[in-house]
Amino acid sequence: MAWFSKPKYTVLASKNKDSDQKEVWTKCDSCGGVVYNKDWASNLKVCPNCGFHQKLNVRERVDLLCDENSFIEHDHNIRSKDPLEFVDSKGPYNAKLTATENRTGSIEAIVCGTAKIHDNTVELAVMDFSFLGGSMGTVVGEKICRSIDRSLKNKTPLIIVSCSGGARMHEGILSLMQMAKTSAWLAKMDSEGLPFISLITHPTTGGVTASYASLGDIIIAEPGALIGFAGPRVIEQTIRQKLPDGFQQSEFLLDHGFVDIIVERKNLKSKIAEFLQFFNN
Numbered sequence: 001m002a003w004f005s006k007p008k009y010t011v012l013a014s015k016n017k018d019s020d021q022k023e024v025w026t027k028c029d030s031c032g033g034v035v036y037n038k039d040w041a042s043n044l045k046v047c048p049n050c051g052f053h054q055k056l057n058v059r060e061r062v063d064l065l066c067d068e069n070s071f072i073e074h075d076h077n078i079r080s081k082d083p084l085e086f087v088d089s090k091g092p093y094n095a096k097l098t099a100t101e102n103r104t105g106s107i108e109a110i111v112c113g114t115a116k117i118h119d120n121t122v123e124l125a126v127m128d129f130s131f132l133g134g135s136m137g138t139v140v141g142e143k144i145c146r147s148i149d150r151s152l153k154n155k156t157p158l159i160i161v162s163c164s165g166g167a168r169m170h171e172g173i174l175s176l177m178q179m180a181k182t183s184a185w186l187a188k189m190d191s192e193g194l195p196f197i198s199l200i201t202h203p204t205t206g207g208v209t210a211s212y213a214s215l216g217d218i219i220i221a222e223p224g225a226l227i228g229f230a231g232p233r234v235i236e237q238t239i240r241q242k243l244p245d246g247f248q249q250s251e252f253l254l255d256h257g258f259v260d261i262i263v264e265r266k267n268l269k270s271k272i273a274e275f276l277q278f279f280n281n
């Protein structure tokens, strides 16, 4: 239950205060259209008007991908020790961690566990954007490496669902080191011939894109996901050129070979199961 976190979408209460049925709407972040919450939920948080794939929380993602009650979480209690004793204009990092824990009910920006997908046993790591923007610090890196370690020991595939603003600045160079650390562990997967499926969701940027999210044997993206390293404005200012339409979106990245396949949310589980079956054979 600790995975439940505050939804990031806007919830609008009905104007009809007299009604017993307090109808609640959700506003799409992309097109601004309003959708009944029950339709929103039954449509897996995909906007029926524009097809925008809204972020899922970890619980929803696990429910979407895994066979019922098959997910067993590991390494739940690893917490950052604030190695740099970092303080910014908003106060100490440690206090920010505590406040975020209290607000989200999570301890870190990733949840890892063993699960089954259509009866295929996998290690699954799901990033949690509600926890400091899904940023990758020492704990995220460590938990991913432990998932890989379990994959290596049990000879099972690994799936990482990325949703992240990149490396966590509060842990400085130690966050950046996680890029090398996770990449080195994934190289072990590769040398053992074990499959790694990277599922990239909206938004995934910075050091996460630049490390494990890009290292999948198969890289799957959800439609319309923002996937990049630096933001478009920074790139435009650096190269002094106008960027093409749709730059850093799944569809653009598929056309340019960065992403292998775009899969709509409703088809994700069956498509991943197909890939797992392929690797099994």
Ligand SMILES: [Zn+2]
Pocket (backbone or CB within 6 Å): 028, 029, 030, 031, 032, 033, 047, 048, 049, 050, 051, 052
């Ligand atoms: Zn929409």
